Amino acid sequence: MCCSDWKLLRPTVASLGCLVFMEEAGEEKKQPFRACAVSGKRRKLQSKEESSPFAPINTLDDGCLMHIFSFLSPIPDRHNSALVCHRWRYLACHPRLWLRVDRSAKDSKEPGVFTDIESAVSTARPGDTILISPGRSHLASNIQINKPLCLIGGGELPDETMLACSRGSDSALEFLSTCKLMNLTVKAELGCCLLHRSGRLIIDGCVLQCETNPLDYLSYPIISTASGTKSLPSINCSSSDSVSVSRTRIEGGAKAVLTSGDLTLQRVRVIYARTSLFFWFEVECQS
Known part of the structure; x- marks a missing residue:
């Protein structure tokens, strides 16, 4: 095998070496690694949700929100919904309801x-x-x-x-x-x-x-x-x-x-x- 071939295979060998090392270390070493990976994904999802300017319910149009409000009891549920923001107040108190x-x-x-x-x-x-x-x-x-x-x-x-x-x-x-x-x-x-x-x-x-x-x-x-x-x-x-x-x-x-x-x-x-x-x-x- 020439030197150039070895350079191409070196990353693959290194990754295989990591897998062998983890198998030799036992199952106790695998679990923290997986937990860290899952927690990292959760952090990314949370950061995306926090960076989003609107909550998912606010992406609904006025007709959908008003239909949801129609199922709420006027006191106290619809009254409390009207305190969230100006848009919700307008829809929760709309004459259509x-x-x-x-x-x-x-x-x-x-x-x-x-x-x-x-x-x-x-x-x-x-x-x-x-x-x-x-x-x-x-x-x-x-x-x-x-x-x-x-x-x-x-x-x-x-x-x-x-x-x-x-x-x-x-x-x-x-x-x-x-x-x-x-x-x-x-x-x-x-x-x-x-x-x-x-x-x-x-x-x-x-x-x-x-x-x-x-x-x-x-x-x-x-x-x-x-x-x-x-x-x-x-x-x-x-x-x-x-x-x-x-x-x-x-x-x-x-x-x-x-x-x-x-x-x-x-x-x-x-x-x-x-x-x-x-x-x-x-x-x-x-x-």
Whole structure:
């Protein structure tokens, strides 16, 4: 064998020598070598994942992410997802995830669409938002809401979305949990528009109407029977049982608010317009 042939074979012989050395050293020497190789691969994978600017879930498009969010419960899962980043907040709170009430959708099999408010409320999960379609009057008589919900009128103005309470009913909506009403008109006769039992009720940009009747003294736009009893002395009861009204037009009735519990009317502000009055006030425990 010439010198040039030996130079070509020398790397192969050297590698074979390493294998023979490892076999002679025994199985105990092989395992650390393999472990080092595996740990090295893991380090490379970890470094690649760390250097990647986006997590795999963020590579999904908006439609896929929104579909995933639709399976989450609004409280607390979807709420916590909205805290991750601006994009997740936009998708987790998107109106496509809201429930809808549309009286014209009688033959619609689209999930999340209902023909009446009572069905939507009973099906809703705590934390859901219900969008009520404008244009038609929706029947609302003694509908009890015992979970956190948000009811929003779908029109540009609150007058475009009306909830009508039938005569003889105690109230249109009865609240036993924290809820929010926005951009809605609630109309009642010989009863009250909203009956507040417990929880924090927020009324923003709505219209509450009590129809003119010889028995007007029996009608009230808002009745609160909440006691506001403190479970612990250090806890402010205004965070549990209270009513907050802002930018709301109130018409008719004996008076705007009747309280039969421990809550009192506070911080009242009124704007006098040409045709109506707009109210801002709080009903809560007196500090």
